[in-house]
Amino acid sequence: MNALRLPRSPKVLLGAGILLFFIIMTVIGPLLAPDDPSATSFAPNLTPSAHHWLGTTSLGQDIFSQLLVGARATMVVALLAGLVATVLSMTIGITAGYFGGVSDDGLTLLSNVFLALPGLPLLIVIDSYLPVGSRSNAFVIGLIISLTGWAWGARVLRAQTMSLRNRDFVEAARIIGEKRYRIMFSEIAPNLLPILASSLLFTVLYSIGAYVTLAYIGLTSTSVWNWGTMLYWAQSNNAPLSGEWYWFVPPGICIALVGTGLALLNFGIDEFINPRLRAAGLTSRQRRALGLPRRVRLGLTPVLRTGATKKTVSAPSRAVSP
């Protein structure tokens, strides 16, 4: 974060705050859970109360505990899939961009094919053939998700690598005789950092959606608690139609909030990559104080009111002798 020097806009802070909250939930959520999420030890269909903050399922399981425990599997799979996909797209994107020629053509074609293939249906097909044992394995699922989610990042990274390839510092490293993979990973990769970060956020966002969807349609093991399986059980017990909102709304909101956090953080990265997106200069309070319009219209350069505080040009001394 520090290395990226993200603009500290409210959007970025909000996004980072949301993500931090859920990361903490991932780490300590299962420890905080008051009950065993699978234990059918309570009365079924309880509405939220002091004992069961989010009520119980039709089997008498504590929903709040499921939410806390489910955070871990959801987040870990999403992060794992996102990381693997990013490593894949980095390797393929940088290789294609750096080497060019035939390997570029081949790899670009490969990523274009993967981009054109509809990801989720492909996932469903692959998953439906998996033996039941593998479906409950979060790592297998994560790997398969990453397989369908790397292509976009690879495309963006390739384009950026191509533009970096002929810069002076890369040229210099080549002349010194550094090895190719060293140039790729120690000279080029650091300069791709913002794009890598953006690509990671997007693949994590994609992965969480894909994982939850697979769980929702019952293609992951229904015994592993994640937010998708919660929705699966809620749906198959007709919770939405019988008005048990406390069963299916919380996991959905959690998924959406994690996604929002990722997307808001990505705003910051976008603004870092593309300076035009940065809000120009003043906060709205400063603008008001100076009598400036809230929004600067193109072709209508604002004029500072003469009444406003007009500081004389401060001239910090810079002792220079001619």
Place this chain on the structure above:
Amino acid sequence: MRMIARRIGLYVLTAWVAITVNFMLPRLMPGNPIQNMIGKLQGQVTAQEMNAIRLSFGGDTNHGLITQYFTYITQMFHGNLGISITLGASVSSILRESVPWTVGLIGISTVLSFVIGTFCGAMLGWTRGSRFDSLIPTATFFQAVPYFFLGTVMLLVFGSHLHLFPVLGAYSANVTPGWNWAFVGDVIRYGELPVISIVLSSIAGWMLGMRNMMITMIGEDFVLMAVAKGLPRRKVIMHAARNAVLPSIANLSLAIGLVVSGALLVELVFNYPGVGDLLLQAVLNEDYPLIQGIFLVITLTVLAANLIADFIYLALDPRTRTEAAL
């Protein structure tokens, strides 16, 4: 036209990859799922049906892989996608019935979402810094909500509780399908809520993408020049928007796949008779011929949509036309 030729080449290749994935997947999986399925079917279906199913998976497993592959492709081109185990009908006839629903629902939703989202995004980009900016976090939230979850909430709130829309299915039981007003009106009424759900889930992507491109374009000299020329504001915005929309259209290939994937699940929530609902049933029943058929048809539809997007791009950006002419 070279660009279009290249794109068509890519899509043919992608279709081939999809077909090959269909063929290879069951053979790569541990435990030979196809053999298992056929074993379970023994005695439940007629010998003729069994033969069709076998052929649709490449025929006699004692033959070499290449022979099986050719049998598979030949059968597919003859329209034999096998027979659905659970529904008992041929996969191609089932798809013929459900695909139009999906194409209609998702097609209309995507066009609506793209048009409205792009328009709102252009406005958001132009009025950047105004109070409309507070829409962004809300839009981001909608972008992050899983389609099926939003669909469920919509169904619940506007369908079951407020009874504003008819829900579940694509038309009511008391109309006869066909080209009559009662049926068409019913289809529209029943389609409203699913369309709204898909539009709400997908619109933010177009909107935010367009906003960012719009802001980038406003930084360009030619937009400043449009102002310097004293053009009315509407024309200035058009100069920026026409250029800003190009990347959106170029990214349509990625987005269409995602939208279709999400929309399939909305069908599921609303019991819409399209391929989404069908896919879930097929997956739960391990109806492999049907799963394969659906995957194939979804892929082909997405590729066709991509091709349309390519043509639109070509029509809007003169630079690609020149490049293509070279």
Place this chain on the structure above:
Amino acid sequence: MSIKRLDPAPMDEERDSPRLVMPPTTRSEFVLDVKNFSVDYGTGDQMVRAVNDVSLTLRRSTVLGVAGESGSGKSTFVYAMTRLLRAPGLISGGTVNLHTTTKGEIGEEVLDLVTASEKELRKIRWSHVAIVLQSALSALDPVVRIAREFDEVLKTHRPEMSKKQRRERAEALLATVGLNEDRLDRFPHELSGGQRQRVMIALALALDPELVIMDEPTTALDVVTQREIINELQDLRSRFDFAMIFITHDLSLLVELADEIVVMYAGSIVERAPANELYEAPRHPYTLGLLNSFPPMHGARQELTGIPGSPPDLSNLPIGCKFHPRCSYAMARCVHDEPPLVSVGDTGRSVACWLHVEGAERPVPVELSRRVTSSNTSDTGGGAS
């Protein structure tokens, strides 16, 4: 005879404020009259003053050259003046009076661009003030045919013209810059750099403006095309009747083109003089440096010496004369006091340099009183007093 607003209307409102209309009888010799104009980037702690208290006038049908290195504020100045400067730039004071005339009428109208509303600005833009940017490729909409650019401008400002008339006007305009009419149906990327810049110039003349602002229009071109464009401009000036502000860092080019030259450094005008005089005898050490940085377009070769140091960092300017750290003539006074822009001689020249003020610690150096290699220096010490 100026018609002034009674009170400045709120900046971001879309209405015409009531204006005091007086029967116009005469017109002034000026098309532009800028007073105490200042521009800042940002405010508060991060505030940087990019243009500092600039005043100048531009006579009708004359060419004013504005010269300076990057960061001198020359571009910021003209963009802010026309209210086209982007955020975070803001105007922090001054007036910019544009004197506009209408064909067939005797008098003139005066509009202060600094207080003008968006609507008023839209009306004078392009019909009275046109702009040509450095890169024509980025100034032309990439997805629009050249014909559309002309059509749009004419349709907006001359609604009475028919479609056919607009097309004919566009063809005629292209002809004046030596381009075939078939270029109209091309897209910008299908034209060469020189052709694009010619299109921009033709476009700028579309409405017979009184003022054309050229922001380094030849910098992005090769030397030969640059030469052609300059000749073209000279020719157009004799045929059309417009005043021009020409911005460049290339002083030698200005000497040829401009009637008068203003040299800017770190946001302020440091010297102003008729073009010939500035070339013959620069008064400010910075002007001398600029002159020595470019080979003259004509005439004898000279050694290029340039200016030591780097262009000023606006956020960290020295006290005193802002040029003193790079000035080889700097005196003790230059470190503490900023020299005012004062007139020297009797041809309307002015310069902001302590060397040319009475009682300077040292005599005016030879090269700052008469540059062109004559060994005789005693006759032109005029600048010193």
